[in-house]
Amino acid sequence: MVALRASQASLIPSTSKHISRTARRTFSSSIARKSYEDTVQNLRIGKHTRVIYQGFTGRVATGNAKDSIAYGTNIVGGVTPGKEGEHLGLPLLPNLRKAKEQLKPDATAVFVAAPQCGKAIEEAIEAEIPLIVSVAEHIPLHDIMRVASILKTQSKSRLVGANAPGIIAPIGYCRIGFQPLPTFAPGHIGIVAKSGTLSYETVASISRSGLGQSLCIGMGGDIIAGTNMVDALKVFEHDPETEGIVIVGEVGGRAEEDAAEWIKDYLKRTSKPKPIVALVGGLHAPTGRIMGHAGAWAAGGERLAKEKYSVLQEAGATMVDHPENFGGVMKTLLSQSGRDVSKILSNAQSQQKRGYHTLRRRPSPVPRRAVPQQQQRGLLLGKDQAKGPLEPYLSQVDGVALSSDAAPKDAHYLAITVDRTERSPCIATSPTADESQLGQRVRRFPYDWRQGPSDATIKQALEHMQLDAAPPAAMAQASALIQALSKMYKAKEAVTLSGSVSIDKNGNLRLHEPSLVLQFDDAAYRSNKRQEDIHSLRRRENEVPEEVEAEKDGIVFIKLEDPEASIGTLVNGAGLAMNTVDALRLHGGKATNFLDTGGKATSETVKKSFELILRDPRVKVIFVNIFGGLTDGGMIAEGILLAFKEVDMKNVPVIVRIRGTNEEKGQKIIADSGLSLEAFDGFAEAAKRVVEIANK
Structure with a gap:
């Protein structure tokens, strides 16, 4: 995303209110009886689920x-526009209409590139596919906003994603997404996560404990997710196979706070609640920075990760600091809750006998040099640039002046931004512009x-600004300014205009240029x-050189x-980082x-990463x-060796922790390298050694 702003704080509000009117276009005839919220049960996948691509x-x-x-x-076929016949011995159809009629799918895996993904999701909604799983990264925010607005008008289809690993039911051997299968094991723990890599480490901990997973x-x-944490929690609550619940959150948005409110209510109304364990990544993330994921940033007016950690803990979730600890903590809590842990383990182990993780997985070819994805998520541009993009829209508002003066103490706050919980744009207002x-x-x-915003919604926003007692001219100007900014928001695909x-x-109304925050979706x-x-307004020369260079190689680097x-x-x-x-x-250590x-990651990106770090x-x-x-x-181990051969390591010690896919091979390569490398299995042991060296 691109940010044009004059102050350091990007201010996105934290409270929410329901949309007051419904959209005109609908894809489902059942809108009068039900809503999108009723589709959460479509998340209950299993052996019965008929999946198409x-x-x-x-x-x-x-x-x-x-x-x-x-x-x-249970893959039953798929769709590629303009093609018909067979693929992988399964039916191949030219469009979703035919696929719906002939294959009767319960779910679709949308493996379509980001530029076309929004349209592909809309087609799946129109075909009333019950579950739509979108894995692509870099889908434009406003494409997803359009999808979300359509989803709210119907009650047939549920979306998971986008930019998500998908959904998997190990207990039913049903995967819709790209999760690393050897990590998963059938069992009885439900997991909902923002981060893919953090979820994989979480899954591995649960698998090592013997508990396994029911649904992940x-x-x-x-920024906007088709399915959020509360949606997942509703499914886990009523799933008879789920005995415990894990939440993996991170900096940015309100999903964890919404989950905390649900947990408080759940614990009050349930006599024998399922144990809930949670983690929040980004406790030490720098404010104002986007931490890899498009939605991983905490703006002013939103709780920081540390605060979300406390909110979840106060609501009744047991918190862990590293995903490696989930398995042991969950076993303890299950026992304390009066559940028969030995029976849960026995059931999980009997289901795991035919698990994919016990099979020999065919190796996937890894290119030596993959084409990098551009992962840059944000940039800071000078305040002198704000006037240009704004001017065509401000010219539509009579009497409003763009002032070069700093905002006075009695100024009001106004924004058009995104409401992540409601999955929509919103007007955000405050009677004060005081950031504190x-x-x-x-x-x-x-x-x-x-x-766009209705007159009634604008009136409510202005009343909250406490402009209702302002002169009539200023009230009319404020209303016109909101309309103009909302048009700019959509036309220029903004994230925040404030x-x-x-x-x-x-x-008359004045808009103060030094206070402007104009943030766009790149x-x-x-x-x-x-x-x-x-x-084109981006000024790379003003950015940290290592961060710009990393971007070219598909690496997200933040100093x-x-x-x-x-x-x-x-x-x-990103989540694991x-x-x-x-x-x-x-x-006791601090990261640079x-x-x-x-x-x-490829061996080449590992090599490039060492170069950046060593500067x-x-x-x-x-x-x-x-x-x-x-x-x-x-x-990864080969990439580390490549770096030692081609990069001046400056005698800096390297501690390596490799877990997961082919961990034994990676650890053996490190051990046999003859280089000054130390390899560890567990995070705690590795971290202690790293800190010991750092403190010498």
Whole structure:
């Protein structure tokens, strides 16, 4: 996303209100009786679930389908536009209408590239496919807003994603997504997670404990998710196979707070509640930075990760600091809750006898140099640039002046932004623009993306700003300004347009330029080449050189400014990278950087990551923390050796923790390398060693 702003704080409000009117277009005839909320039960997948693929003949979909079929998923065919016949010995149809009629699917796996993904999801909604799973990253935010507005008008289809690993029911051997199958084991723990890599490490801990998983739902790391934590919790509550619940959250949004409210209610109304264990990544994430995932950023007016941790804990969830601990903690809580843990373990083990994780998995070819995905999520541009994009829209509002003065103490806050809980744009207002009070004073007024804000919604927003007693001219100008900003919001595919407004001595409204925050979604340009005029405003010369260089290789690198930090980190996956920074703090260490190589790291990206880390003179030791889900542990180990051969390591020690896919191979490569490398299985042992070296 692209941000044009004059102040350091990007202010997105934290309270919510229901949309006051429904959209006109509907895809389902049942809108009068039910709503999108009623589709949560479509998440209960299993052996019975008939799955199709959109984009079936694509290379990625084909490989994924082969693995899912081997796992036991009931794949019944798929769709590729314009093609008909067979693929993988299954029916191949040219459109979803025919697929719905002939294959009668319960779910569709949308393996379509980001530029076309929004349209593919809409087609699945129109065909009334009960469960739609979208895995693509970099789908433009406003494409998903349009999808969300359509979802609210019907009661047949449920969306999981986007930018999510998908959904998997190990107890029913049904996978819809790209989860690393060897990590999973049938059992009785339900998991909902924002982060893919953190969820894989969580799953591995639960599998090692013998408890296994009943259902795992990847919420996804985008700003708007088709299925959120509360949706998942509703399913876990009533699922007879689920004995315990795990929540994996991270910085950004309100999903964890909404989950906490649900937990408090659940514990009050349930005599024997299922144990709930949770983690929140990003406790030490720098404010104002986007931590890898499009939605992983906490804005002013939103609770930080530390606060969300406390909110969940106070609601009754048992908190852990590292996903490695989930299995042991859950076993203890199950026992304390009066459940027969030995019976749960016995049931899980009997189901695991035919598990895919016990089979020999055919190796997947890994290219030496993959084409990198552009992962840059945000940038800061000068306040002098705000006027240009705004001017065409402000010119539509008579009497409103763009002032170069700082906002006075009696200024009001106004924004058009995104309401993540309501999955829609919203007007956000506060009677004060004081940043220290916004978290308590801001309210959000959601509206339908396709229709724009109604007069009634605008009136409510203005009343909350306490402008209802302002001169009539200022009231009319404020209303017109909201309309103009909402048009700009949609036309330019913004994430947030906000600023402070005041009333001058003549009774007219002023918008204060130094307060402006104009934040745009760069996925619209990267995926669809839209909004080139906005994207061209980026000033790379003002950014951290290492961060810009990392982007070219598909790496997300964020330099952390603590002068006492001395540990360089190299991690695969945004959530796991955030948690690594957090967990090192618990062991007395401080990271110099956040580095996400991406979920599909290659040996070349590992080499490049070392180069970037070593440019920081603070670095005394490098911690490589890899969980091999989609990333092969052996390949990562080879990448580390490649770095030692081709990069000046400056005698900096390297501690390596490799778990997950091909962990034994990776650990053996490290052990046999003859280099000054130390390999560990467990995170705690590795972290202690890293901190010991850093503190020498």
